[in-house]
Amino acid sequence: MVVDNKSAVTQTLLDQLQIKSSKVAFMPDAEIISAIRYLEDKGIPNNKHEDYKYCNIEAVLRKEFKSVEQAFNELTNADIAPLKIDEAINLVVVNGVYSEELSEKMIVKGLTVNSLNELSSSEKVLLCSQAKSDTDALIALNTAFTGNGLFLQVDKNNIIPMPLHVIYVNSGNANIVTNTRSFINIQANAEVTLIESFYNIGSAKVFSNFVSEKFVGENAKLTCHTFQNEGALSYSVNTNQVRINKYSNYTNNTFTLSGELVRNNHNVVLADSNCEAHLNGLFISNGTQSVDNHTLIDHQMPHCESNELYKGIAKDKSVGTFNGKIFVRKDAQKTNAYQSSKNILMSDDATINTKPQLEIYADDVKCSHGTSTGKIDTEALFYLKARGIGEESARKLLLQAFAQELIDKIETPSLQERVLHLFEKAL
Amino acid sequence: MITIKNLHASIGDKEILRGINLEVKAGEVHAIMGPNGSGKSTLSSVLAGREDYDVTEGEVTFNGKNLLDLPAEDRAREGLFLAFQYPVEIPGVSNINFLRTALNEIRAYHGQEEMPAKDFLALVKEKSKLVELDSKLASRSVNEGFSGGEKKRNEIFQMAMLNPKLAILDETDSGLDIDALRIVATGVNKLKSKDNATIVITHYQRLLDYIVPDFVHILYKGRIVKSGGKELALEMEAKGYDEIKAQFDSLES
Numbered sequence: 118m119v120v121d122n123k124s125a126v127t128q129t130l131l132d133q134l135q136i137k138s139s140k141v142a143f144m145p146d147a148e149i150i151s152a153i154r155y156l157e158d159k160g161i162p163n164n165k166h167e168d169y170k171y172c173n174i175e176a177v178l179r180k181e182f183k184s185v186e187q188a189f190n191e192l193t194n195a196d197i198a199p200l201k202i203d204e205a206i207n208l209v210v211v212n213g214v215y216s217e218e219l220s221e222k223m224i225v226k227g228l229t230v231n232s233l234n235e236l237s238s239s240e241k242v243l244l245c246s247q248a249k250s251d252t253d254a255l256i257a258l259n260t261a262f263t264g265n266g267l268f269l270q271v272d273k274n275n276i277i278p279m280p281l282h283v284i285y286v287n288s289g290n291a292n293i294v295t296n297t298r299s300f301i302n303i304q305a306n307a308e309v310t311l312i313e314s315f316y317n318i319g320s321a322k323v324f325s326n327f328v329s330e331k332f333v334g335e336n337a338k339l340t341c342h343t344f345q346n347e348g349a350l351s352y353s354v355n356t357n358q359v360r361i362n363k364y365s366n367y368t369n370n371t372f373t374l375s376g377e378l379v380r381n382n383h384n385v386v387l388a389d390s391n392c393e394a395h396l397n398g399l400f401i402s403n404g405t406q407s408v409d410n411h412t413l414i415d416h417q418m419p420h421c422e423s424n425e426l427y428k429g430i431a432k433d434k435s436v437g438t439f440n441g442k443i444f445v446r447k448d449a450q451k452t453n454a455y456q457s458s459k460n461i462l463m464s465d466d467a468t469i470n471t472k473p474q475l476e477i478y479a480d481d482v483k484c485s486h487g488t489s490t491g492k493i494d495t496e497a498l499f500y501l502k503a504r505g506i507g508e509e510s511a512r513k514l515l516l517q518a519f520a521q522e523l524i525d526k527i528e529t530p531s532l533q534e535r536v537l538h539l540f541e542k543a544l
Numbered sequence: 545m546i547t548i549k550n551l552h553a554s555i556g557d558k559e560i561l562r563g564i565n566l567e568v569k570a571g572e573v574h575a576i577m578g579p580n581g582s583g584k585s586t587l588s589s590v591l592a593g594r595e596d597y598d599v600t601e602g603e604v605t606f607n608g609k610n611l612l613d614l615p616a617e618d619r620a621r622e623g624l625f626l627a628f629q630y631p632v633e634i635p636g637v638s639n640i641n642f643l644r645t646a647l648n649e650i651r652a653y654h655g656q657e658e659m660p661a662k663d664f665l666a667l668v669k670e671k672s673k674l675v676e677l678d679s680k681l682a683s684r685s686v687n688e689g690f691s692g693g694e695k696k697r698n699e700i701f702q703m704a705m706l707n708p709k710l711a712i713l714d715e716t717d718s719g720l721d722i723d724a725l726r727i728v729a730t731g732v733n734k735l736k737s738k739d740n741a742t743i744v745i746t747h748y749q750r751l752l753d754y755i756v757p758d759f760v761h762i763l764y765k766g767r768i769v770k771s772g773g774k775e776l777a778l779e780m781e782a783k784g785y786d787e788i789k790a791q792f793d794s795l796e797s
Contacts, residue, residue, distance in 0.1 A: 500632040500686075503592050504646040504702060505620035505653070514645060518636025518685075 126179045127160040131261075133185040134294065138262045143233040143241070152250035152260040159254050171438040171470050172380045172409040174255070177352050182324050186291035190319050194219060197284060200316055202531050205282035212287055213264025213297040227275025227307065231268045233300060240268070244300060247330045247358035253382070255354045259296040259328040266298035269311075273304035273334065280310040280529050285327065287351070288319035297327045305334040305362075312532055314344040315376075317351040325353035333361040335389075342527055343371040345379055346539060349404070356382040363389035370526045373400035373408050374539040384413040387421045387449075398427040399523040401543045402435035402467075409438040416449040416479075425456040428523060430516055430544075431467035441486070442474040449479045456486040461493055461519060513544050545570050545710055545741045546591075546611070551602035552766075553590045560586045562766035563602070568710065571738040575752055575777060576745045578763035579785040584745045585629060587763070588714040592626035593619045607709065620646075621653040623709030627699040627716050634686040639698070640668065642686050643705050650706065671704035675731040693724035700731040711735075712743045717751035729754030749781035764792055 131153065140149075162168065163175035189212045197219050201207040208230055209219035215232040236244065250257040271277055287295050303309060317323045325347065333339045339361075347353055353376055361367045373379050385394045400408040414423045429437040439458040460469040473486035493515055501511035520540060527533040546568045553561040560583045568574050578584050590597050591604065593616030604611040611619060634642070648658045659667070672679055675697040687695050696716055703711050713732065717725055732755050736742065744755055752760075752774065760776040761768045764785070769792050770776065780788075 494632075494634075496632050497634045499594055499616065500628065500634065501642070501646075502616040503620055503626050503628075504642070504706065505617055505650040506642075506646050507617050507649055508615070510645060510649060511617075514637055514642070515634070518634065521636050 124157070124160050126175050127156055130161065130178055130182070130185065130294070131156060134262045137185065137187040141234060141263060141265050143236050143244070143265070144260065144263055145245075148245050148250065149261050152257040155250050155257040156254055156261065161254055161258070168411065168440075171436060172378070172407065174354065174380070177378060178324065181322055181352065182292055182294060184292055185294050186289070186321075187293055188289050188291035188321065189293060190288040190290060192216075192219065192286065192288055192318075196288070196318060197286070200284045200286065200314065202280070202282045202312060202529060204529050204531060205280040205312060208267065208269075208281065208283045210267050210283060210285045210297060210299070212289070212293065213266060213295040215265060215267045225277060227272040228277055229268070229270040229272070232265045233268050233298060234265045236268055236300075240270070240302070243302065243330070243332055245330075247332070247360050247386070248328050248356065253356070255326055255382075256328055256356055256358075259298060259326050259356070262296045263298040263328075264296060266300070268300050270302040271304060271307040271309050274306045276307065277309040280312055282312040282314065284314050284316065286316045286318055287323040287325050287347075288317065289321035289323060290319060291321050293319070293321055294324045295326065297325065299329040301329060301331040301339075303331075303333050303337045303339045306336050307334065308338040310340045310342075310528070312342045312344065312529065315347050315353065315355070317347045319350075322350045323347070323352070325351060327353065327355045329357050331357060331359040331367075333359070333365040333367050335362045336364040337362070338366045339368070341369040342529070342532060343369060343381075344532065344536065345371065345373045345376055347376040347379070349375065349377050351376045352378040354380045354382070357384065359383075359385040359394075360388050361385065361392050361394060363391055365392045367393070368395040369397070370523065371398040371410070372523075372536050373398070373402075374536070374543060376406065376408070378407045380409045380411070382411045384415070385423070386415045386417065387423065388417055390418040391420045393422040395423070396425045397523055397526060399429070399520055400437060401430045401432070401540060402437055403432040403543060404435060405433070406435040407438070408435070409440075411440045413442045414444070414454065416443070416445045416452045416454060418448055419450045419452070421449065422453040423455070426523070427458045428520060429460045429469065430463060430519070431460065431469055432463040434464070434466040436468045436470070438470040439488075440472045440474070443476070443484065443486075445475075445477040445479050445482050445484065447478040450481045452479060452482040452484070454482070454484040458488040459519075460490040461516065462490060463493070513541070516544055517541070545572075545607065547605045549603050551590070551604060552600045553586060553597045554600055555586075555597050559600070560597075560766050561590065564766070564768060566761065566768065568741045568743060570741055572759065573736070573742045573744065573755060573757045575757035575760045576743060576763050577747070577749075577760060577777060577780055579789065580747070582763045583766040584763055585714055588626055588712045588745055591619075591712060592616060592624065617649070618653070620706070621650045625703050625706060625708030625711045627696075627703060627711065627713045629715040629718060631687045631695040631699055633688045633690075635688050637686050639682045639684060639686050643668070643702065647705060667705060672701055674704050674734055675700045676727050677701050692719040693721065696720055696724065696728055697731070700728050704731065704735055708740065710741050710743070712745065714745045715747065716744070717746055717748065725751065726754060749777045752777045762788055764788060765796075
């Protein structure tokens with residue numbers, strides 16, 4: 118049989134994962150079967166796929182993950198300790214599997230933390246309702262081979278007084294592919310801050326395919342900080358499928374500080390009226406890194422607001438991409454939707470791709486988008502130098518100023534320090 | 545203090561400074577006047593180390609050092625200060641952080657320790673009074689949203705903080721109303737001492753009523769064509785630049 122190269126890469130991956138993955142109880146067979154069908158049909162996307170134009174996942178798998186060893190490392194408390202955040206309850210997911218042993222146990226009223234296999238049938242109702250296999254090959258891959266990931270729920274009318282910190286950590290000693298899944302349900306009138314950190318602490322290359330479904334109930338508030346520091350051996354796709362309800366407020370601030378390839382798909386459905394979504398991002402990339410932020414804000418109902426601010430600094434030969442799609446459906450009158458992408462190129466070999474996409478089907482809306490990409494402001498640089506500030510400090514001062522408004526959004530001091538420290542180091 | 549000999553500078557193919565000679569000694573105030581396009585701002589930019597210009601000939605000695613060999617930051621660290629004609633807005637960098645960084649880098653260059661935070665804040669308080677700068681402006685981003693007058697006062701405030709040996713005021717009077725002009729000039733006068741020097745670059749004589757120069761030089765087509773005492777400024781104000789222009793244009797042709 119003759120197979121083209123595209124399906125060959127996908128097929129090789131599927132074959133290897135099928136041998137080396139164990140089935141999880143929570144994922145319905147029907148979902149797994151349709152996920153595999155979709156993958157076999159469409160293949161892992163390459164740069165011919167419009168949504169993956171600057172992010173050739175197929176090429177990464179072909180070049181870096183020809184063999185998938187799944188040689189996972191066991192981790193201990195000592196491995197996790199430095200990744201923790203003092204002010205938070207730290208929960209740990211290792212190579213896609215929720216680790217009760219490594220997670221901090223704390224009884225907090227209204228909070229449920231569990232592995233996905235422990236989901237009750239009533240809790241399962243929403244599972245896979247936002248992350249649909251037939252919309253994206255990476256969601257399908259995750260659905261087909263997901264590990265026993267994390268379930269987190271805040272029951273209605275509960276405010277969780279401290280941040281929750283989920284440490285998603287991968288570790289292997291020969292090529293690993295992880296399909297980490299999380300399912301976050303914030304019920305009506307509940308409120309929580311969720312920090313999700315991503316690390317690779319093994320000696321092996323990791324292809325990390327993360328999918329999180331997040332539900333924000335009526336009048337609930339979910340504030341998320343995504344902290345990505347997976348290092349040079351990591352290639353990751355992180356998909357957030359979020360659905361928010363009436364009067365709710367969802368915020369995500371994504372900080373990308375390392376990772377050879379980082380693709381973030383952040384898709385938010387504003388499913389009812391009077392809710393708001395805020396997506397922000399900051400990345401700094403160097404070497405041959407590629408950081409690709411894709412957002413989709415789907416305004417379905419009236420009187421909602423969305424804001425996006427993405428900033429990037431691309432050094433060396435790195436590539437930064439921002440693709441922001443906003444749908445305003447015909448019922449979504451009185452929508453306010455704003456989007457801004459600002460980037461600084463630090464070298465002639467660095468690349469920035471930005472693409473705003475607005476599709477508006479309602480007539481009484483306010484939408485705006487802006488994008489700018491340029492080099493560091495030479496006038497400002499000269500002004501600083503003329504006051505005795507050296508070239509390097511002057512550059513740092515200007516880049517920090519550029520990033521500060523995003524770093525200021527972090528309300529957890531030790532996370533803010535961690536981001537600032539790594540950001541300064543990367544400058 | 546500073547000795548400029550036969551300084552030529554160009555931008556692209558265009559020669560703008562065509563042989564400047566000037567000596568400024570400690571304790572002196574020099575004014576450089578001239579019509580638009582005579583090279584006044586180019587001179588200040590070249591001295592401060594802006595890289596857009598090529599120095600094609602000549603030399604500048606500043607306190608015994610070859611100024612043209614130094615990058616802009618080292619010129620500032622050696623005690624040269626340029627008050628910008630158009631101060632730059634830098635969103636996100638607070639005035640305080642900017643000045644603390646500048647002050648401490650200058651101190652480090654001279655082998656001094658960082659200034660303790662308490663002393664620094666006391667200095668800020670003292671010096672901002674000098675130019676009647678609202679202390680709130682100190683914590684705002686550098687020049688961002690400042691009025692024209694506030695920007696110029698901020699320049700003099702920075703000068704007061706950094707205590708330079710030679711200050712070059714580039715059209716500091718432009719865009720100032722009479723009250724702001726007086727405040728700025730008073731600030732400059734208070735900073736004057738026998739150990740430092742000032743070069744005032746201006747188009748108009750007005751500023752020189754407040755900052756009285758010891759010497760006045762007329763710059764035209766990239767050369768100093770006439771020098772004199774403070775009365776020369778008044779003469780220029782009365783007669784305009786036309787007579788000088790005509791005289792030197794005929795010499796050139």
